[in-house]
Amino acid sequence: METRFVYADNAATTAVSPEVFEAMKPWLGPKWGNPSSLHRLGREAAIALEDARTRIAACLGAKPREIYFTSCGSESDNWAVKGAAYAGRKKGKTHIITSKIEHHAMLHACEALERDGFTVTYVGVDSEGFVSVEEIKAAISDKTAVVAIMLANNEIGTIEPIAEIAKIAHEHGALMFTDAVQAFGALDVKVGDLGVDMLSLSGHKIHAPKGIGLLYVKQGVRIENLIDGGGQERGKRGGTENMPYIVGLATAVENAYANLPKMQAVAALRDSLRDRILATIPHSTLNGPRDGAYRLPGNLNIGFAYIEGESMLLLLDAAGICASSGSACTSGSLDPSHVLLAIGRPHEVAHGSLRLSLSEDNTLEEADFIVKCVKEAVERLRNMSPLWNEKLSGERKFILE
Numbered sequence: 001m002e003t004r005f006v007y008a009d010n011a012a013t014t015a016v017s018p019e020v021f022e023a024m025k026p027w028l029g030p031k032w033g034n035p036s037s038l039h040r041l042g043r044e045a046a047i048a049l050e051d052a053r054t055r056i057a058a059c060l061g062a063k064p065r066e067i068y069f070t071s072c073g074s075e076s077d078n079w080a081v082k083g084a085a086y087a088g089r090k091k092g093k094t095h096i097i098t099s100k101i102e103h104h105a106m107l108h109a110c111e112a113l114e115r116d117g118f119t120v121t122y123v124g125v126d127s128e129g130f131v132s133v134e135e136i137k138a139a140i141s142d143k144t145a146v147v148a149i150m151l152a153n154n155e156i157g158t159i160e161p162i163a164e165i166a167k168i169a170h171e172h173g174a175l176m177f178t179d180a181v182q183a184f185g186a187l188d189v190k191v192g193d194l195g196v197d198m199l200s201l202s203g204h205k206i207h208a209p210k211g212i213g214l215l216y217v218k219q220g221v222r223i224e225n226l227i228d229g230g231g232q233e234r235g236k237r238g239g240t241e242n243m244p245y246i247v248g249l250a251t252a253v254e255n256a257y258a259n260l261p262k263m264q265a266v267a268a269l270r271d272s273l274r275d276r277i278l279a280t281i282p283h284s285t286l287n288g289p290r291d292g293a294y295r296l297p298g299n300l301n302i303g304f305a306y307i308e309g310e311s312m313l314l315l316l317d318a319a320g321i322c323a324s325s326g327s328a329c330t331s332g333s334l335d336p337s338h339v340l341l342a343i344g345r346p347h348e349v350a351h352g353s354l355r356l357s358l359s360e361d362n363t364l365e366e367a368d369f370i371v372k373c374v375k376e377a378v379e380r381l382r383n384m385s386p387l388w389n390e391k392l393s394g395e396r397k398f399i400l401e
Helices: 018-028 040-060 073-089 104-115 133-139 162-171 243-258 260-280 309-318 338-342 347-351 364-383 386-393
Strands: 067-070 095-099 119-123 144-148 175-179 198-202 213-217 284-286 299-304 353-357
Touching: 018 243, 040 067, 040 243, 067 073, 073 095, 073 104, 073 144, 073 175, 073 198, 073 213, 095 104, 104 119, 119 133, 133 162, 144 162, 162 175, 243 260, 260 284, 260 299, 260 364, 299 347, 309 353, 309 364, 338 347, 347 353
Parallel strands: 095 119, 095 144, 144 175, 175 198
Antiparallel strands: 067 213, 198 213, 284 299, 299 353
16 A cells, blocks of 8 residues: 555644744743742733733634633533533522533533532434534523534534524523634634623644643633632632633634634535535535535534544554544544444444544645545455355345445
8 A cells, every 4th residue: 555644633723834833933932931929020921911812812802811721622621511501500509401512521520420429411413513502492491501502513514603602592581602712714704693601712722732721611600610820810710821822722713713714725625526426435424514504614524334433543553544433532442433332323324434633734645645545445354354245145234235
């Protein structure tokens, strides 16, 4: 198999951009002050901290004081749902609504809240991953503290109707949180348009380093702290601010916002890749929305019957292609994707699914190479599969017919 290097796993993480790296360098060297200190180095850091906050807020359509820096998207998700839940409990609100296809940061946080006495409703999705608004309407009550639905799914790219869901939440006195980790940089994310009370972002999805994220909390919304400590982040999140990464995140956010016009070309490349793979490889199926208007522009997830996704990833890796079989956060698990099971995929197809996540850096030549290598990998694995041979002999019915 021919080898190159093609990175098609941008939903897992992205490389730190040269602009972000350059912005960070002074804060890893001579500008090493603590922004809480009163001397010159501290004041310099404090000014840069608030400058970063202001720049990010402008891109999100938020106020600077509504931006709180965290270590990652998972921390932000935990803070949002747990902070809202514990604040709500003081008012007699002990119910939470989320979906079955959320990131595990949200699902596991909700499981922890259930162990602490909260009730959680996990609403279902349809075959393309769209959250059931009707289930939310049926489940919500004056006991609901928070509704937590991701803006776009990390595995199948489905873009959820967050503004509609936020309106329902507010009609019942509940807070609305959305995880925008995958969406920001691919969509024009404005907190006012979404109508949310809280929103999370993660730096390493938009060419900033791993280890930095943020939580937007609308002014006037009160949630409990997740990390207690000093008076950092206006007393809401303890811990000395990570100045190099915060400065880098501000540059990454601005760059991602400026690059939004390039997403149309990314979507066109994704659609070409989708159509060619589905046309050339039998017994394959698209996971997630067919209509690109409701799907993240760089996301492509295809299921192949009668192969193991992990085996395909190893063959693609040997050819120099970086991809994923689902969420990179759970790539070590042998269980099929909870997202694919939730949209009704059989275990055999869920186990054999491939996620390709493209960026503006991917080319048509790389797409040609991906199609070639995926076809070769699927054929090789199926030829080794006793189940595939049983299907060909007529002993079993094909799964995808």
